[in-house]
Amino acid sequence: MEKFYQNIERYLLRELTGNELAAFENALQSDATLAKSVAQHRQMLQRLDALRLRSKVKAAIPPHAAKQVAMYANRKFWAMAASLIVLAAAIWFFNQPAQTNSGLVGNQPQKPQTDTLTSPPNETPLSTPDVPQANKPREKPLEQARLIALARIFQELPSQTFVRGASQTAGDISQKTRAQLAAEAYDSNNFRLAAELLKDDKQVLQDEDARYIRANARFHIGQFAEAANDFDALKDSFQFKYEARWNFLLCQIALGKTEQAKALLHAMIADQDFPFRAKAMELKGELNF
């Protein structure tokens, strides 16, 4: 009988075969003490197996993995991460125009900015569908930014007297024309509104004052190609021909059309009677033409 007790492990490990197995199973049927001992051995082997398995699991799992995963799953963590991303994006966004425009813009005397629809006039506006490539600050090379900044510095602005005169009317505000409202918006530095009010060419077809306002408003908001068209239309104007020629030149510079700008600039310098000849010579020095 003692032999059976020594064979419990072999029985549980299924190492008993043939007569040995049959004899053991017979004894198991008749000996309750043996059966109880077998049950205890079986449980002990299960416990040993559990200990082995747990060690294996412990060895497989990297330490502190749960804490790491939980940290990234935590709402507070993601909220904080999102906040930091937004903050970083905001810093980047607001620094972007300052990087593209050179320090030259700082030289221009500025009115208080009240344009609610545009970026400030000394900044390159954000891209709009009708804006030429000069208005894409992220793709714009540094040289292009410098040219735009120069164009803004040298822009010949409409006189305040002219703008205010164009905006005035004898009646109440409801009777003002779009041209007068645009002049008023321009006077308030709301250049985008001014350009928007006069976006229809019919508004400026017979009204040189309105076209001049629109041209300058477009120049301010970086729509240099459209501004150039307006200035070009005014180059034969009795009242605005010099300013229009000059600002047209600046539009060419802002658009990066240096060859055309060069030719226009030389023509202006060559013209002894051109009222902005001094400015032209100064600009030539800045451009290294």
Added chain:
Amino acid sequence: MARILDLFLDRKTNRSCDKYPNDGSLFEGLRHEEADAIRCLSARISGSIFNIGKSHHLPDDDIEELICDCITICIQKIRGGTYTFKGYNPATFVIEIAKNRARNFRRNSMKHETFGFESIGEQADEADFGSLAETELLEKLLSKLETNCQNLIRLKYLEERRDKEVIEEKLTQYTTVDALKNHRSKCLKKLVEIGAADSRFNQ
């Protein structure tokens, strides 16, 4: 999102899941106790179990142990046939185990209770020997055996060394497999007797 987390977390852990493209293959990997399957399961459940543990005010160390407990129990049940694959993710089963155990952790009781879960919860709630408390208790019992017996049992049952290999590598004083088996059988009997005498072991 998982891919993004891979960048932050231990890539080795997450790459483990590449070997198990579906729940069935992960289940089979666990059945064979593959280390990658264990790591993959751990990566999938750790965050949830950490949050479960925190909601029961468990300290971090206990939560780490809870994760080990739950995976061990899951594999035991797979191998014992009490948990069979029914198409859902093994992680779901392990998380159910964790919920039950977290309650018990807090109550400082290692006895399992039934909380009226559906079949998955009930399956997960059966008795086990893979918990930290049970394994620590067994380690204490083993330490009461003489060194030679401890060595014989560890080689066979914890390190899974084959008897022939133990003899060939002279890891014990025995020179034949029969002598090794006979002595180990006596050692195991002693261990069973020590366990039977310990009231904690029979709870």
